[in-house]
Amino acid sequence: MFTLLTPLIYWLLTAVWAAVLCFCIKRLSSRKIQSAFFVTVLLILTIDAGRTLFESVYFGIWRTAQIGALPTWFRDLLGRPEMVFIPKAVNLLTGAWVVYMLINKLPVETGEQLKAEDHLRELEIKTEQQRQTEKALRASEEQFRNIVDSSPMGIHLYTLKPNQDLIFTGSNPAADIILGIDHTPLIGKTIEEAFPALEFTGIPDHYREACTSGRAWQTEDIRYRNGEINGAYQVNAFRIQPGQLAVQFIDITNLKRSEEALTLTKFTVDNAAVSIFWVKPDGSFTYVNNAACELFGYSRDEMLSMQVPDLTPDAAIRTMVWEKLTSIHHMTFEITGRKKDGTIFPLEVTSHYIKFDEKEFEFAFIVDRTKRRESEKAIASLNKNLENLIIERTQALEHKAAQLEEANARLTEVDRLKSALLSTVSHELKTPLTSIIGYTKLTNRDFARDFMPLTSGNTSLTKRAGRMNTNLAVISDEAARLLGLIDNFLLLSKIKSGTAYQERQPLDTSSIIQRATGLSQSYFTAYPDVSLEVSAPPDLPPIMGNPDSMTQVLLNLLDNGAKFSGNGTVRLIADTTPANNLRITISDDGPGIPEQERDKIFEPFHQVYDEEYHISKPTGAGLGLSICKHIIDDLDGSINVNCPESGGCSFIIELPVVDTTAEKNQT
Structure with a gap:
């Protein structure tokens, strides 16, 4: 057991001393050593770590070879007498390296000098970095300005002040073209002052949020209408640096109009009363509208999965119709249709040949x-x-x-x-x-x-x-x-x-009035309680007519006035109307004419008799007013009656006057 642990211990010591040696060499190689004592300790530790590391490797190999984990020649090689000089040589080399490090390390630098040199080196590095940063920033700003100026999109630039005022600072040429205005007078104004229509839309708040948070904000449809600016715009607002905001926009007015027109067209076609089909050459359907689905009783999905033969028992004519349609491009014909429930019914088809996007279609209108x-x-x-x-x-x-x-x-x-x-x-x-x-x-x-x-x-x-x-x-x-x-x-x-027949001639209106009023004196002699008042300027314009007929008209009206006035005044007033017609008004102070009788008084033989209005049956045959109306109508004039509630009656004659200017020009 001890025999097996001995090589393992040597190899663990090898790893430990290798780590110690690496640490010492790294510290000695750095220029951040604080004192000479610390350098001396590191050098001694380095010598001892190097020597011990070599011995641990040496004996680790020898012991490993003894237990048979390595070839036997390792053991024999390391066991030779001359191998004992190898550790001594390593010790000598390590000592020489320590002397070298002492000579070059200790006398040169103290801790304060190292700090000063490190600080200066850091300042140099920071200065160079700042110079490079400023250079890169200037290049970036120039590049950004070139991009902004050359961008086909309109760009607005804003600065966000600490008080949350968003100040307009500039724009690119494309913005002037898109909006059709000169942005120069707007520089320095708040966004609400520069673009008043945005004040109550919430858009300035979105801009401020984008500038504060750094999160871009965009919308596909801003409607703006104020002064010279009128349109729809797609907007993208983003922060370019703290407190600086760029807003990109493009004019989508025509796009919106096209989209609205397309939507309206699709809605119109979908809801058209006539059935509409887009058919491919193979007979399958590309599009059908609501009326087509209702006509055949299928849903739109069902229809789009079907072909022409599925909707008609006359499927055999499909090929013939397509061939003929490609040559004449338009045709109308009748076929038989088949609904979903099997009902057969007659159809009238109007087809058009259309080539769209290099594809051929049949565009058909179908009527039941x-x-x-x-x-x-x-x-x-x-x-x-x-x-x-x-x-x-x-x-x-x-x-x-x-x-x-x-x-x-x-x-x-x-x-x-x-x-x-x-x-x-x-x-x-x-x-x-x-x-x-x-x-x-x-x-x-x-x-x-x-x-x-x-x-x-x-x-x-x-x-x-x-x-x-x-x-x-x-x-x-x-x-x-x-x-x-x-x-x-x-x-x-x-x-x-x-x-x-009335022989017409220019009449002196004032003379006709004087003649009629003179002849009417006998009427007023018979009615002594009735007086006559005449108001007619001498320069009344002439009229066309017959003097005897016009005199008779005036006499008839004056006679009626004298008959029905009882006691009072008959007034004849002549003047001209704003339409340059002659107007003669003959009024009396009589009881008036009942309303139900006013439409009949110009009829022949009609006489007004009403006890309620105290109108007794008059003398005569009731022909005077009828004759007056026929004479005035024949002269292209008019005669009307007006009876106010206070009593009395007024007969108003209007006649066209003679254009004396034209006669003078002809003369």
Whole structure:
């Protein structure tokens, strides 16, 4: 047992002394020795460690060879007498090395000198490192600035102040181009001042967080609209050094628009009412919309795993359709479809040949013809019934038309006879009435001249003569009224038959008004409690018309005003409208016209009579207003009535004036 432990002990001692020797050599080789005593101790320990290490190796090999763990020649070699000089030689070499170390180590450096030299060396190293760092930093900054200036992306630079103000410090040329502004005036402003639209978005807070934490922040869609800047931008904010932030951005406005348009297009196609298919040359489906799935009763996944023959019993024509489509690029045809439940129904297919990304497709619109065919059958049946009904109705209408034609002929003849009778009767009445009026006036004049003087002195005869004179005047007045009524009948008859012609000429409006008001004095003489007021400037513009017709219109309206006023005033006011038309307003203080009668007063033979409004039945035939309206309408004018609640009535005439400027230019 001892024989086996002896080599092991030697080898353990070898490892220990090797470690001690390495430690001593490492310490002696360093320049951080504090004192000469410590150097001396290290040298002695180094000599002893080297000598002992050699002896441990020597005896370890010899003992290991003795127990047979090494070849026997090791034992024989180490057992020779001359081998005893080897340890002595090692001791001599170790001593010489110690003397050398003492000569070169001890006198030269003390601990303070070593500290000073080490400090200077560290300063030199730090200075060189700092110089290299500054050089690298300048190169890095120059490279960073070149990268920023040449970047196609817009870049904003910010500095974060201790008070959390984020100051805009610069930008690259691409930022000016992308945003379309000059960034120079923004330098030195806070981000909220430079870009006001960001103030309430939370984006400045994200920038500050990125600058403080060092974690980059990005977003794919910032909508900015303020002043000259309007668009959508993708932004990436990151810290370039403590307190310094860079923000990269690109304009994605067109991309967003394209995405929105694409989304809208896809939504439109997916939800289109017509069935849409994208078909490959082999008949499989690349795309189907919702309407197509509903039409055939399959889900979209089921449809995309199918081919054309799965949806139609007419699959044999697929090859023919594709070959024809590749040559003409567009065609419409009818086939039979088959739904998921086996229902067979007619289809109309409109196909287009499309080549996209070097791939061929059939783009097809499919319409269910079931309802259309049912509608066509129903329409055909309706057309047949309609044709029969039209034949029946045509025959009935032809019979009615014949009856109407016959009745119209009779009515035309009756109207002709009525007009002839009216004209004849009117003329026949006018002749004796004219004679009656003339002879009555002559008789009244002769009676007053020749017989009235004979009654003087005889009271009874004087009274009888006065009564006879009054009777003759009544006969004359009534005959004149009847004659006027016959004239109105004749005029209305001509107007109705279209034979009443007004010869038009430029009229002096002021003269027409003066003439009408002068002739109307007899009306107001008959009604002494009614007065007439006229307000018409002398420079009224001229109008086109017939002087007699316009005078008659004004006389008719003034006569009505005098009749219905009772006691009060009839006012005639003439002026021009903003539209440069002549306006004549004739108003009275009468009881007015009931609302339900106002739409009828211009109809022939219509007279207003209403006890509630205290309107008694007037004299005349009710033709005056009808004649007025026909005359004014024939002159392209208008006549209206306005009756306020306070009473009274106003008739308003508007007529176009003559363009004297054009006439002067022609002259």
